[in-house]
Amino acid sequence: MTRLTLALFILFVLCASSLPSLSLASPMYHPRYFTFNVTSGNLGVDPSYYSFEAFGYLPPNETPVVVKVVQNLVFNDTAWKPYYIHVTIPKGNYSFVLMNVSVREVNGTQFDRPLYIFVNGVPVFWGSTQEILNSTASVDLTPFENLLQGNVTFEPVLVNFYDAKVNITGLYLLNVTLFMYPGQKPYGLPNGFVPLFVNGTFHYNYSYVILNPSKSSYTSQVSLPNGTFRVSALLYEEGGGLDEFWYSNEPATRDILLSYDGLIAGVVPPYETVYTGGIDLFWWKPMPSINTLAFHTPYQVDLTPFLALGDKANITVSVTNLQTAEQVNHSPAFSWEISGVLLLWINESNPLLGGHLTVAYSRFLDSSPIFNGGFSGLHYQESGNYLLRYSSTLMFTHGAETVYVVQQGKFYASQSFNPIYQFAYLDEQFSEVATETGMYNSSLKITGNYPVTLQISAFATPITPTNVIPFNLSYAQNGSIELGATYSYTFSINGHTTQQYLNEKVNATGGFSGVIEVINTYGGAVLVKLLSNNAITSKTLQAQYLIDGVGYREVFLAVAKQNRTVNSTGYYLKIERAFSPMDFKVDHQEAYPQSTQEVSLPSPRLYYLWPFWTRSFSYSSLRFEYILLLSR
Numbered sequence: 001m002t003r004l005t006l007a008l009f010i011l012f013v014l015c016a017s018s019l020p021s022l023s024l025a026s027p028m029y030h031p032r033y034f035t036f037n038v039t040s041g042n043l044g045v046d047p048s049y050y051s052f053e054a055f056g057y058l059p060p061n062e063t064p065v066v067v068k069v070v071q072n073l074v075f076n077d078t079a080w081k082p083y084y085i086h087v088t089i090p091k092g093n094y095s096f097v098l099m100n101v102s103v104r105e106v107n108g109t110q111f112d113r114p115l116y117i118f119v120n121g122v123p124v125f126w127g128s129t130q131e132i133l134n135s136t137a138s139v140d141l142t143p144f145e146n147l148l149q150g151n152v153t154f155e156p157v158l159v160n161f162y163d164a165k166v167n168i169t170g171l172y173l174l175n176v177t178l179f180m181y182p183g184q185k186p187y188g189l190p191n192g193f194v195p196l197f198v199n200g201t202f203h204y205n206y207s208y209v210i211l212n213p214s215k216s217s218y219t220s221q222v223s224l225p226n227g228t229f230r231v232s233a234l235l236y237e238e239g240g241g242l243d244e245f246w247y248s249n250e251p252a253t254r255d256i257l258l259s260y261d262g263l264i265a266g267v268v269p270p271y272e273t274v275y276t277g278g279i280d281l282f283w284w285k286p287m288p289s290i291n292t293l294a295f296h297t298p299y300q301v302d303l304t305p306f307l308a309l310g311d312k313a314n315i316t317v318s319v320t321n322l323q324t325a326e327q328v329n330h331s332p333a334f335s336w337e338i339s340g341v342l343l344l345w346i347n348e349s350n351p352l353l354g355g356h357l358t359v360a361y362s363r364f365l366d367s368s369p370i371f372n373g374g375f376s377g378l379h380y381q382e383s384g385n386y387l388l389r390y391s392s393t394l395m396f397t398h399g400a401e402t403v404y405v406v407q408q409g410k411f412y413a414s415q416s417f418n419p420i421y422q423f424a425y426l427d428e429q430f431s432e433v434a435t436e437t438g439m440y441n442s443s444l445k446i447t448g449n450y451p452v453t454l455q456i457s458a459f460a461t462p463i464t465p466t467n468v469i470p471f472n473l474s475y476a477q478n479g480s481i482e483l484g485a486t487y488s489y490t491f492s493i494n495g496h497t498t499q500q501y502l503n504e505k506v507n508a509t510g511g512f513s514g515v516i517e518v519i520n521t522y523g524g525a526v527l528v529k530l531l532s533n534n535a536i537t538s539k540t541l542q543a544q545y546l547i548d549g550v551g552y553r554e555v556f557l558a559v560a561k562q563n564r565t566v567n568s569t570g571y572y573l574k575i576e577r578a579f580s581p582m583d584f585k586v587d588h589q590e591a592y593p594q595s596t597q598e599v600s601l602p603s604p605r606l607y608y609l610w611p612f613w614t615r616s617f618s619y620s621s622l623r624f625e626y627i628l629l630l631s632r
Contacts, residue, residue: 050133054541058552067178075172077162082155095183097141104134110170112275118155118206121195123339126236126295137294188493192344213326217318230345231303241335247426252413259316264362266301269428283508287560302434308355308392359391377418385410401438424454442493449486478511501544510535535562549584
């Protein structure tokens with residue numbers, strides 16, 4: 001954004017419909033002033049990339065084939081309508097496919113917005129925008145290499161809305177580029193893709209459905225090609241409406257249930273994504289939270305045992321506790337956006353003749369909300385766990401296969417709140433183990449842990465009468481949030497193994513105060529005067545990526561700060577990023593010298609300078625420290 005403004009537009013997403021039915025005297029009153037989504041105007045200098053993800057990639061030391069999908073594609077009042085971009089993928093084999101997605105905000109104030117990219121209706125990118133300036137994020141599209149062949153249609157969707165009446169006039173410019181690195185294609189990639197939930201809510205021919213209390217499930221009817229010997233469902237999700245911060249709601253637990261012909265086939269614990277205007281917009285400027293700009297921990301559910309039921313299936317997705325949330329909060333405005341694809345492994349020369357589901361067990365337990373009153377306010381708890389076990393024998397033309405899948409997890413939520421304070425804690429732990437033996441030998445292991453702790457104090461004092469809109473409030477907020485994502489993924493097929501590990505943590509502390517003007521009955525407001533602003537946000541990451549024992553390790557540390565009311569862009573105190581190539585296939589070790597350099601912010605072009613792993617050494621220590629000090 002280029003114009004100067006002090007206006008901050010605030011969406012009180014959790015108070016929208018519940019406040020009219022509650023009063024301060026009600027024993028169930030839950031203050032909603034401090035869990036909202038905020039946007040602001042911009043002051044300050046636009047660096048090359050204002051916001052970026054900690055999770056990065058170290059591509060091969062090869063010159064990539066560059067495919068520019070879109071350049072400066074404008075999203076105005078587009079809502080969920082996609083662009084249809086026809087792209088011809090150059091022929092060849094590629095050892096690694098990277099997609100960079102960069103976004104720039106112009107023309108005025110705008111909220112953070114969801115950003116999705118589909119290819120032939122299949123979701124390949126799930127993220128969001130930074131509210132001001134620009135952002136960049138990259139994702140590994142190597143698993144979709146068999147989809148990215150010949151003529152394909154990219155469908156970028158940036159859910160933007162334009163409302164000049166309240167000065168929401170920002171536009172987004174989108175750039176999408178593929179970097180395709182020549183080399184041997186990784187073994188065992190899926191070769192079939194069936195998008196799920198197509199036209200579930202909008203008729204735009206891509207995988208997307210919005211679930212809410214009145215539409216709590218959606219079913220896709222699918223047909224699988226004969227010769228399919230492995231099936232995995234890859235799912236993306238995010239909470240919306242009053243469930244943007246569902247972990248601060250009552251009930252505070254949500255799980256996505258995936259059913260196959262009526263049997264609970266998978267439980268997906270959602271990640272607590274906080275967008276760049278979420279809770280305290282200054283926490284996330286310039287550094288975003290985890291999985292914000294791009295989602296790096298999509299969940300896979302192994303559905304191979306269900307091939308025994310035939311080549312046609314009804315696959316249903318639902319979200320727990322939506323109806324309970326409506327009952328407790330007297331509002332239907334709880335929603336979830338779901339997208340997914342069936343990844344298929346197909347051998348047409350070896351058709352499936354039949355099979356038997358030998359074990360089918362599912363248990364999902366939820367305690368439901370438990371409330372207790374106390375001197376300091378109301379206290380809430382909820383917990384649950386689940387266990388799924390499925391096994392089958394599959395008979396193919398040229399042999400048999402035995403399949404076994406176990407998925408289990410648990411969750412716990414607790415809260416304490418009164419009219420000016422809320423403490424909220426949610427912890428989700430999960431694991432999945434799958435094995436296929438016989439003609440095809442494969443194994444999958446996924447483990448993860450998603451904890452979040454939120455503490456917020458907020459004060460709102462009416463300045464003008466509140467029975468007439470608009471009205472003014474004096475507002476102050478202070479608090480903290482801690483988020484974590486520990487995620488491990490190991491997949492092996494016929495002796496070839498892919499391993500990924502991520503441990504990312506973010507901590508944000510601080511608050512702001514000012515005068516806000518409430519402009520509608522849905523909780524929309526304008527912060528017309530910013531009186532104080534102070535925040536510090538830190539992020540750490542350890543990640544590892546290996547294919548057949550060869551890959552790299554990443555270590556990341558960054559600290560960002562806000563302490564001004566005139567220039568609210570914030571600045572980085574420190575950025576450190578180190579990539580260490582790894583090779584466990586041989587026994588000796590070499591070391592690369594450390595280099596330190598100043599950087600304007602990472603972009604894919606920097607990757608070309610980084611040596612990739614080779615098979616001539618077992619472990620290499622290659623370290624780049626990026627130190628960025630911005631003073632304003």
